Amino acid sequence: MDISSIPVTIGLIAANAVFSFIGFSNASFVDKTIMWPYRVKREKQYYRFLTSGFLHADWMHLIFNMFTLYFFGAAIEMYFHYNVLGGNISYLLLYFLGLIISDIPSYIKHQDDYNYRALGASGAVSAVVFAAVVFDPWSSVYLYGALRLSFAVYAVLFIVYCVYMGKQSRDNVNHDAHLWGALFGLAFTLALVGIMRPDLFTEIIEKLKHPSLFGHG
Secondary structure, three states: OHHHHHHHHHHHHHHHHHHHHHOOOHHHHHHHHHHHHHHHHHHHHOHHHHHHOOOOHHHHHHHHHHHHHHHHHHHHHHHHHHHHOOHHHHHHHHHHHHHHHHHHHHHHHHHHOOOOEEOOOOOHHHHHHHHHHOOOOOEEEOOOEEEEEHHHHHHHHHHHHHHHHHHHHOEEEEEEHHHHHHHHHHHHHHHHHHHHOOOOOHHHHHOOOOOOOOOOO
16 A cells, blocks of 8 residues: 555554654653543643543554554545545544543543543544444455454454453553444444435445455455
8 A cells, every 4th residue: 555645544653653652761751641530630631632642551552553543544544535525634533533532431430530541542543443344344454464354343353352451451551442432433424424425325335235254355
């Protein structure tokens, strides 16, 4: 794939990488930018809804999220453009609103918990994944470059993994945001199609009739 054709996706990956690299070796930077509901509520630090989404706990966390964003973000960037659905403006709205909205449940739940903190692009990436599933659920993606799966199957496994990890609560990764981000991504995309291109629903429904575990290529 020619990366020049997906500038928004590449830009988002670069921003996540730079922000995370800084955080890996700068605890003070992380402290000032991580999602910390207790501080947000008392000091009105609402910027944390955005900045925390560009931090990652470690290399594996970053690579997993960016691998997923690369494949599904590239798809969304093209879908929104070729289907005349607002192009890059709609893509950026999907990403950043997904980032913010997916954090709201955790914020409400932990706003009085001084020790709770969370980071990661989880919500935004999930929103992008499920937006892509709406358009082409049976397209294929290669997990770790080897295991071929359809978009829909990958999306389900993605959520199952994140819900499971969320129950473990062993790190600062906001795994619960994956679920809320996924729901937002579906709602946003269906609403966007309904408003701008309702004629696409016929094509979307037709594609759902031909499921594939491993994708159609």
